[in-house]
Amino acid sequence: MKRISLAFFSLLFAISSCITSDEFEVSPRGDFEALWKIIDERYCFFDFKREEYGLDWQEVHNRYSHRVHNSLSERALFQILAKMTRELRDGHVNLRTPFDVGRYAEWYESYPSNYSDSLERKYLGTALQHQIAGNLKYRVLRNNVGYVRCASFMNDIGEGNLHEVMLYLSACDGLIIDVRHNGGGRLSAAMDLASSFCNAPLVVGYISHKTGTGHADFSSPKAITLKPAKGLRWQKPVVVLANRRTYSAANAFVMFMKALPNVTFVGDRTGGGSGMPFSSELPGGWSIRFSASPIYDRHMQHTEFGIEPDQKISISSADFSRGIDTILECAISMLAKEAHSSNKAKFEEDIEKTTVSSNEDHRTPTQRTLRGRTVENIVKASLSHDENLPKGGSRKSVGQ
Amino acid sequence: MRSERPHRVHRHTHLGGIGRNHLYDNYLSPLDYTGFTAGYVFLAESPTHDETARISILKLVGLNLTSAKNPKKNGEFIDMELEAAFGCHFNRTWSNSSGGGNQNGRLRVALGGLAGLHLGGTYSSRNGNNPAQGRLAADLSFSSIAEYGFRLWQQRWLWRTQLDLPLAGVMFSPQYGQTYYEIFELGHTNHNVCLTYFGNAPSMRALSTLSLPFGRNRLSVGIHLNYRQSHLNHLKRHAWNSMFVLGYTRTFKFFD
Numbered sequence: 188m189k190r191i192s193l194a195f196f197s198l199l200f201a202i203s204s205c206i207t208s209d210e211f212e213v214s215p216r217g218d219f220e221a222l223w224k225i226i227d228e229r230y231c232f233f234d235f236k237r238e239e240y241g242l243d244w245q246e247v248h249n250r251y252s253h254r255v256h257n258s259l260s261e262r263a264l265f266q267i268l269a270k271m272t273r274e275l276r277d278g279h280v281n282l283r284t285p286f287d288v289g290r291y292a293e294w295y296e297s298y299p300s301n302y303s304d305s306l307e308r309k310y311l312g313t314a315l316q317h318q319i320a321g322n323l324k325y326r327v328l329r330n331n332v333g334y335v336r337c338a339s340f341m342n343d344i345g346e347g348n349l350h351e352v353m354l355y356l357s358a359c360d361g362l363i364i365d366v367r368h369n370g371g372g373r374l375s376a377a378m379d380l381a382s383s384f385c386n387a388p389l390v391v392g393y394i395s396h397k398t399g400t401g402h403a404d405f406s407s408p409k410a411i412t413l414k415p416a417k418g419l420r421w422q423k424p425v426v427v428l429a430n431r432r433t434y435s436a437a438n439a440f441v442m443f444m445k446a447l448p449n450v451t452f453v454g455d456r457t458g459g460g461s462g463m464p465f466s467s468e469l470p471g472g473w474s475i476r477f478s479a480s481p482i483y484d485r486h487m488q489h490t491e492f493g494i495e496p497d498q499k500i501s502i503s504s505a506d507f508s509r510g511i512d513t514i515l516e517c518a519i520s521m522l523a524k525e526a527h528s529s530n531k532a533k534f535e536e537d538i539e540k541t542t543v544s545s546n547e548d549h550r551t552p553t554q555r556t557l558r559g560r561t562v563e564n565i566v567k568a569s570l571s572h573d574e575n576l577p578k579g580g581s582r583k584s585v586g587q
Numbered sequence: 588m589r590s591e592r593p594h595r596v597h598r599h600t601h602l603g604g605i606g607r608n609h610l611y612d613n614y615l616s617p618l619d620y621t622g623f624t625a626g627y628v629f630l631a632e633s634p635t636h637d638e639t640a641r642i643s644i645l646k647l648v649g650l651n652l653t654s655a656k657n658p659k660k661n662g663e664f665i666d667m668e669l670e671a672a673f674g675c676h677f678n679r680t681w682s683n684s685s686g687g688g689n690q691n692g693r694l695r696v697a698l699g700g701l702a703g704l705h706l707g708g709t710y711s712s713r714n715g716n717n718p719a720q721g722r723l724a725a726d727l728s729f730s731s732i733a734e735y736g737f738r739l740w741q742q743r744w745l746w747r748t749q750l751d752l753p754l755a756g757v758m759f760s761p762q763y764g765q766t767y768y769e770i771f772e773l774g775h776t777n778h779n780v781c782l783t784y785f786g787n788a789p790s791m792r793a794l795s796t797l798s799l800p801f802g803r804n805r806l807s808v809g810i811h812l813n814y815r816q817s818h819l820n821h822l823k824r825h826a827w828n829s830m831f832v833l834g835y836t837r838t839f840k841f842f843d
Contacts, residue, residue: 480765
């Protein structure tokens with residue numbers, strides 16, 4: 188009876204369709220076909236890159252397929268597969284093996300670094316001269332300019348940390364956020380930092396995702412809204428420094444900041460990397476990471492190949508040899524000049540207040556506003572904040 | 588005065604099991620993972636009135652934990668599935684016993700339905716932004732039970748088999764390339780609650796036990812097959828869970 192019942196169950200189940208995996212052989216050929224198929228079905232920039240430089244993934248398959256045969260050694264196979272993934276020109280595409288990581292690095296290797304850790308040490312000073320809050324190193328530079336160095340978004344930035352940084356630098360006339368050589372990390376960490384410069388919910392970009400295996404199967408892009416931080420928020424001018432190694436979540440941070448009114452982006456073009464990566468694996472055990480979910484800027488433009496700065500500037504060889512960070516010096520000068528203009532406007536405002544006795548406002552529109560803010564706001568509210576400041580902690584996050 | 592026959596007979600069965608699970612979820616990996624699984628199943632059956640009543644109530648709770656490896660053994664899935672079901676059956680009994688409560692040759696066939704709730708998830712040890720897949724589903728199943736009591740070697744044996752086939756329901760699923768960050772942090776939903784039916788979520792549970800008296804209880808040994816599958820938003824998944832189960836059944840008789 189038991190056998191009969193088992194046979195009955197098996198028959199019933201056989202009638203229904205079993206959902207099974209794709210069959211890939213565990214061999215160099217199987218790895219090649221699996222890699223090509225995973226990318227073909229899940230990669231998110233095929234149409235964009237076809238327009239940019241003529242990427243044809245089927246043609247890539249045809250070109251590489253004949254090089255793969257089952258007698259290949261592991262390292263020989265790796266060389267072929269890694270080269271194939273580099274056709275995507277995407278720093279987020281990594282083929283990981285126990286002996287090497289296949290990667291595309293031309294997005295930064297072909298350009299000047301525009302960053303030096305020795306220069307960073309010089310400007311940050313000794314351990315006694317700068318503070319550290321979470322991922323952020325910060326201090327006050329000359330001309331009363333605040334400097335925040337954010338080298339990574341790999342860990343969340345606590346709201347309490349951000350509050351302390353803003354409080355410490357609140358007397359500064361301007362702020363520099365340095366995300367050069369920041370290779371990214373958690374997108375939520377980038378949003379947390381950017382939220383300290385935003386006073387009202389603001390659409391800073393769009394995100395979409397694949398809805399099927401076709402190259403054009405995407406959802407309608409939906410807005411990414413930057414929400415103001417619950418703690419202290421910066422109200423004065425900000426300069427963001429970036430270079431070609433500003434990538435992924437750091438690239439997104441620059442994209443978010445560019446949507447804000449008080450922010451100037453100085454340095455070199457960012458490295459890009461605007462696809463949120465997924466991971467998968469090959470039958471042979473190697474893992475593959477690839478861009479799966481595209482993020483666009485607020486004008487619905489891709490930033491996969493980087494974001495152009497408002498003021499492009501590089502560290503000159505002469506400055507570097509003299510221990511001067513040309514980009515940082517430029518930012519300090521810009522903010523000092525801005526502060527001077529702001530102070531002059533404030534002085535004129537004070538004079539006007541003492542001489543005008545009526546309630547009418549006789550100021551010119553230029554006097555009333557400076558970079559979109561009222562003069563009173565600049566003076567009274569170098570910082571704004573919400574009353575209910577959370578006591579630190581981190582948020583759920585996702586890496587990029 | 589107490590009646591001779593109990594008015595209600597409740598049967599509680601506790602089963603623990605170990606076995607193999609065969610996992611596949613193409614949101615996490617294109618490869619099949621296989622490994623050890625351990626689980627627990629609780630069944631509570633009670634006729635609505637007395638033992639001969641035609642309607643009976645069934646409650647089921649199941650918990651399952653799996654550790655599975657990919658073919659190269661360098662990746663691991665940790666899977667958990669919790670399910671609860673409640674339903675009723677229409678019973679029909681045939682007996683060739685000679686009276687006196689002798690169960691020799693007593694066959695019960697029950698047909699009915701179950702409303703089930705499934706909660707679970709799979710964690711992949713090697714993924715970044717797609718490290719896990721969550722599962723939440725509710726379904727209505729066709730359920731059937733066949734039970735045969737017989738005497739052998741002067742013992743009253745009881746063979747019981749249950750088969751549940753989910754017919755329709757709803758299930759959570761991200762879109763093909765959608766991150767959980769987009770769903771839960773940005774609040775961007777996109778057909779993440781899908782209708783399921785036997786075509787896109789062909790699943791089944793079969794539980795077959797053989798039990799014999801042991802003191803006031805019954806010891807049971809059997810197999811539990813729980814095959815869950817879905818193909819939603821171009822995401823394919825299966826969990827083919829097969830367990831050898833061992834447990835006991837307690838019978839509670841309620842008199843007036």
